Amino acid sequence: MLEHLTIGELVERVLAELKRLAYAQNTQLAYRRFYNQVLRYAKSQGVEHYSEAFGRKFFEATYGCQWTELPQPIPKKFRPPVRFLASLTDVQLHGTVVRRRPKNRPYEAPPAFRTALDAFTVECQRRGYSSYGQRTRMGRIRLFLAFLAAEDITPDTLTARHVSRYVATLMNYHPKTVLAILTNLRTFLRFLHDAGFHAQDLSSAIPRVRAGRYERLPSVWPADSVQRLLNAVDRGNPTGKRDYAILLLAARLGMRVGDIKALTLSALHWEAKTIVLVQQKTGRAIEYPLLDDVGWAIIDYLKHGRPATASPVLFVRHHAPFEPFGPHANLHHIITRYARRAGISVPTAHHGMHALRHTLASALLERDTPLPVIAEILGHLSTQSTQVYLAVDRAGLERCALDPEEVFAYGDE
Incomplete structure (x- = not known):
């Protein structure tokens, strides 16, 4: 008591x-x-x-x-x-907090595959996969191992037939989901053979799946909606100063949420007017220009909004303890809060912070910015990732449109 x-x-x-x-x-x-x-x-x-x-x-x-x-x-x-x-x-x-529901237990691999999975985890780290990439891959591999455990299958008894039976359970998944799962599974099975956990390379038992690389158009906002969103931020309070700087980094520079969250004070090079960081997704260094409006927003936040904290990360929570955002935080609440305040009505799929990145790419295309330049700005490893934005460049598509009468007339000649 x-x-x-x-x-x-x-x-x-x-x-x-x-x-x-x-x-x-x-x-x-x-x-x-x-x-x-x-x-x-x-x-x-x-x-x-x-x-x-x-x-x-x-x-x-x-x-x-x-x-x-x-x-x-x-x-x-x-x-x-x-x-x-x-x-x-x-x-x-x-004298203690009574749990009303059981705590989620840490994942335990099937005993027969525990050593192999631990070794594969080390291999993923060696290959430099991001923490998000590792978590995603492991989640897909665990589903496969759960299927094998339910069938009492061990690495020694695993065959191509078992692999095919598991693949059959994916038949109702979206094609792109199936493609992602099978790609990870193929990598895991190849590793089992290369690392000596299985005598045969069963990766060849994984069927090839064709799925359109870009079946869904990027989420793009009208340019005036982005400005309305920024105008809706109350920059008179510390949280507003922080949120305004975050939104500007996404809208003006096209930075990913993960990079915004991980942005450190040391990444800001004021004399050179640049922001230099290593991208969380690609692991590649990138340099952004420190635009005037972005720079002044960050200065305003640092001088009048950021709580006193020893954290090297630029943006922190504004509730004690003043620490960086969590690893799984997508900052979705920030953009939805100001979208509602601005009276912006956009489809649910377009509400995320990534929509500001898509909108920047679309705006650059409308200004006839070359794809390699846009890819460099967005931090894409290849222009193939950037080509998806061609599908939302309406003005460019209209210039590519053919006049049917001219086509028919040419065919009659």
Whole structure:
């Protein structure tokens, strides 16, 4: 029983317990943000010690209803606050946070393939695959291994027939998904043979799948919508200063989200007016021009918006602890927040930060910028990746259009 603790002390005890239990960093931050609201409300009410009655009072004042009257199952938007308040009671009564659902266990490879998978992980690292690329590849290989484990198949008993049976389970997947899975599977099977885990190279048992490289057009916004989005940012507060600089890097320079998140203070070369970094996706160094509007936005953020933190990363969260964005954060909330504020209505598929990168490429094409130059700006390894934007260059397509009458007339000659 820890009823003698003040609310502030109880909150710190809960947060320490979450850390001990290895809760995800993003989850710990969500708890801390919520408890800051609780502490402010307690101070305004002159309450020093926590009780369930106080928790219910806070919930009603914040959300306009009693949590005991919520329908079952509890609506999604109310689940986090109910859970956060319950954690305060848990620690107060039991000294620990009681899990309401089992924690996801770390992945355990089938024993027969554990050594091979560990070796393949090392090989992927040796080849310089990005952390995202490694995670994606491993996820696909694990599905294959789960299928083999369910059939009691070991590396010694694995045959081309087993591989074919697994491939048959993919028949309802999207062609591009099948292509990606089979490509990774082919690499894994080839590795098993090369590393001595299997006597035969079964990669040849993987069928070749043809899928259009670009079946979906890039998400492109009208130019005026991008400017409206930027104008909707409130640059009078620290978060707005940060978000404005982030959006400018995507809209003006076409930087990927991963590179924006990983951008360090040392990558900013003010005298040369450049930004130099190693791309997270390709591992290749790239140099961006530090445009005036981008540079001034970053300066404004550094001088008047960025919290005091020892982190070398430029953009950090604005809730304590002031740390970089999580590895899986896609910053989707930033662009959707200001799109709504600007009254911009775009299809759901066009809402992501990557849409600003696509829009920049489209705008460059409209100005007759050569494809190699656009590829260099976007950090593409090949102009083949850049050619997809030709499909959204309407003016260029119109210039390529043929007049049917002229074609027929030429055919009659």
